[in-house]
Amino acid sequence: MSLLRVEALSKKFGGVNAVEDLSFEIRPGAVYSIIGPNGAGKTTLLNLLTGVYQPSSGKIVFDGHDLTGRAPYEYASHGIARTFQNLQVFFNMSALENVMVGRYLKERCGLLSALLRAPRLARAERACREEAAELMRYVGLQDYLSTASDAMPYGALKRLEIARALATEPKLMLLDEPAAGLNPTEALELDDLIGRLTGRGVTVVLVEHNMRLVMGVSDHILVLDYGRKLAEGPALAVRSDPKVIEAYLGSDAAHDGSFAPEIASAVAAAVAMHR
Amino acid sequence: MLARLASPRTGGLLAFAAAIALLPLVLSNKYFYDIAILVGLNAIVCVGLNLLIGYAGQISLGHAGFFGLGAYGSAILASRFGWPPLAAMLATTAAVAALAFLVGRPILRLKGNYLAMATLGLGIIIFMVITTEDKYTGGPDGIAVVPFSLGGYVLQGERIWYWVVGALLLLAVWLALNLIESPAGRALRALHSSEVGAEVVGINAAEQKVMVFVISAVFAAFAGSLAAHYSGFITPSKVAFLHSIELVTMVVFGGMASIFGAVVGAAVLTTLPQLLAVFEDYEMMVFGAVMMGTMIFLPRGVVPSLARWLARWRT
Numbered sequence: 001m002s003l004l005r006v007e008a009l010s011k012k013f014g015g016v017n018a019v020e021d022l023s024f025e026i027r028p029g030a031v032y033s034i035i036g037p038n039g040a041g042k043t044t045l046l047n048l049l050t051g052v053y054q055p056s057s058g059k060i061v062f063d064g065h066d067l068t069g070r071a072p073y074e075y076a077s078h079g080i081a082r083t084f085q086n087l088q089v090f091f092n093m094s095a096l097e098n099v100m101v102g103r104y105l106k107e108r109c110g111l112l113s114a115l116l117r118a119p120r121l122a123r124a125e126r127a128c129r130e131e132a133a134e135l136m137r138y139v140g141l142q143d144y145l146s147t148a149s150d151a152m153p154y155g156a157l158k159r160l161e162i163a164r165a166l167a168t169e170p171k172l173m174l175l176d177e178p179a180a181g182l183n184p185t186e187a188l189e190l191d192d193l194i195g196r197l198t199g200r201g202v203t204v205v206l207v208e209h210n211m212r213l214v215m216g217v218s219d220h221i222l223v224l225d226y227g228r229k230l231a232e233g234p235a236l237a238v239r240s241d242p243k244v245i246e247a248y249l250g251s252d253a254a255h256d257g258s259f260a261p262e263i264a265s266a267v268a269a270a271v272a273m274h275r
Numbered sequence: 276m277l278a279r280l281a282s283p284r285t286g287g288l289l290a291f292a293a294a295i296a297l298l299p300l301v302l303s304n305k306y307f308y309d310i311a312i313l314v315g316l317n318a319i320v321c322v323g324l325n326l327l328i329g330y331a332g333q334i335s336l337g338h339a340g341f342f343g344l345g346a347y348g349s350a351i352l353a354s355r356f357g358w359p360p361l362a363a364m365l366a367t368t369a370a371v372a373a374l375a376f377l378v379g380r381p382i383l384r385l386k387g388n389y390l391a392m393a394t395l396g397l398g399i400i401i402f403m404v405i406t407t408e409d410k411y412t413g414g415p416d417g418i419a420v421v422p423f424s425l426g427g428y429v430l431q432g433e434r435i436w437y438w439v440v441g442a443l444l445l446l447a448v449w450l451a452l453n454l455i456e457s458p459a460g461r462a463l464r465a466l467h468s469s470e471v472g473a474e475v476v477g478i479n480a481a482e483q484k485v486m487v488f489v490i491s492a493v494f495a496a497f498a499g500s501l502a503a504h505y506s507g508f509i510t511p512s513k514v515a516f517l518h519s520i521e522l523v524t525m526v527v528f529g530g531m532a533s534i535f536g537a538v539v540g541a542a543v544l545t546t547l548p549q550l551l552a553v554f555e556d557y558e559m560m561v562f563g564a565v566m567m568g569t570m571i572f573l574p575r576g577v578v579p580s581l582a583r584w585l586a587r588w589r590t
């Protein structure tokens with residue numbers, strides 16, 4: 001039933017528990033947001049869910065397969081794709097080639113046919129180029145089809161990572177702060193893009209500080225604090241959860257002075273609206 | 276059609292084939308032919324090495340070791356054990372591929388300076404084995420190698436060798452260009468730029484690194500075999516650390532991540548010492564100055580820097 005099941009997941013760095021005894025399930029077709037103050041363990045969790053980090057204990061079951069302890073490329077081959085908060089664009093390639101790399105699993109060929117450029121491969125390459133261009137248009141990058149990736153603005157690079165992740169034809173897509181660093185117009189366009197992703201049948205996990213975006217697109221929200229689950233549930237229920245409000249506005253406002261003021265104001269607005 | 280001709284694979288390959296075909300017009304004597312053949316042999320090694328260093332971003336300071344294994348393998352099997360040269364060459368290349376595969380798996384986990392140290396160590400071990408196992412290798416004195424022959428036809432003389440090496444270099448360039456423009460080639464460039472970015476789209480970075488390490492070792496071993504048969508004599512100097520450095524320098528000088536850059540690097544750094552002979556005692560000083568000047572004014576290496584200038588000049 002669930003697409004992703006996380007059981008008692010923990011990750012320790014030295015003596016610090018970045019993620020501690022975390023369990024949750026993600027149903028297919030939904031937008032599942034993970035929020036929490038900086039340092040709450042959100043990015044660590046995404047790294048665990050893609051095999052970039054190995055958990056200290058616990059279990060990750062995706063689509064019926066236990067992927068605990070597997071390498072990142074195995075997570076990818078089972079249908080989990082992601083973007084990065086700090087971009088991991090291949091800056092030594094063109095934008096289009098970046099997306100073509102995303103087709104690797106679908107287009108992979110034997111070494112011999114690569115070296116000899118078998119006719120079948122030449123055809124597959126043309127198709128790959130066409131599909132990559134199509135995906136770039138899909139995420140709104142039609143103006144950058146022949147641009148070197150290191151000549152693109154920041155907002156476009158964020159979309160480029162989404163296109164590259166989409167090229168793997170994922171079942172689950174993890175977006176790590178896709179709105180960070182975008183101007184308000186670009187951030188608004190993200191709502192639409194995330195909506196279209198779920199329309200394609202891709203389940204989305206969204207890690208984000210922009211509460212307007214989170215509240216606008218999420219079906220389900222998980223709130224992390226100090227690596228633990230603070231609250232979880234349908235978006236409406238979570239934003240009126242007293243524990244969440246306290247974590248953001250109450251005593252916890254002191255524990256990390258760096259979280260974005262917009263979170264506080266958004267949650268405050270949500271609370272006001274709810275009451 | 277015009278666009279296809281302008282692409283590096285089709286257009287570049289045709290231009291390069293024409294250059295190889297026309298070069299003999301200016302090669303007025305055996306000495307020039309000899310240099311051209313040495314350029315070709317070095318270029319084959321550098322094209323393979325550039326796949327590893329320039330494209331995949333993995334350094335190797337031990338490739339003279341693979342070159343030497345290729346040369347000595349052919350020499351020992353063909354000259355001491357009387358194998359047919361082609362069989363000796365193929366067996367040696369296969370053995371080097373197996374060795375590179377076995378050694379590559381553990382050492383390619385290392386990165387940057389640590390990988391440089393490990394490959395340096397590998398090269399030195401191969402050098403030590405070749406210089407000390409003098410029963411088979413002739414030790415520091417080297418070993419004579421029978422000429423290459425196939426079905427009774429003996430391959431001898433600079434002119435014939437020029438065409439053979441030229442054709443094989445063209446083949447090496449073609450294979451490398453194909454690889455780079457394939458999913459595997461893009462995977463190599465991707466993991467060079469961001470290993471984690473490559474892994475999360477499904478690329479097994481460790482496996483791809485080993486693959487390109489093996490390919491580059493095979494290119495080096497094959498060129499080593501050819502060099503042994505061509506010169507008829509092989510000494511450990513070709514296996515030495517200094518030769519590894521020369522090969523890396525050729526790749527960097529010509530241009531990282533540029534197949535034709537590797538060829539240009541091999542050509543310039545092989546011929547320059549001959550051209551600079553007119554400076555007599557100051558030869559090495561001028562050589563060093565040329566190298567420093569090139570890297571200061573063409574920091575990406577000759578071919579990529581010039582290509583960039585040309586692109587800018589056009590727009």
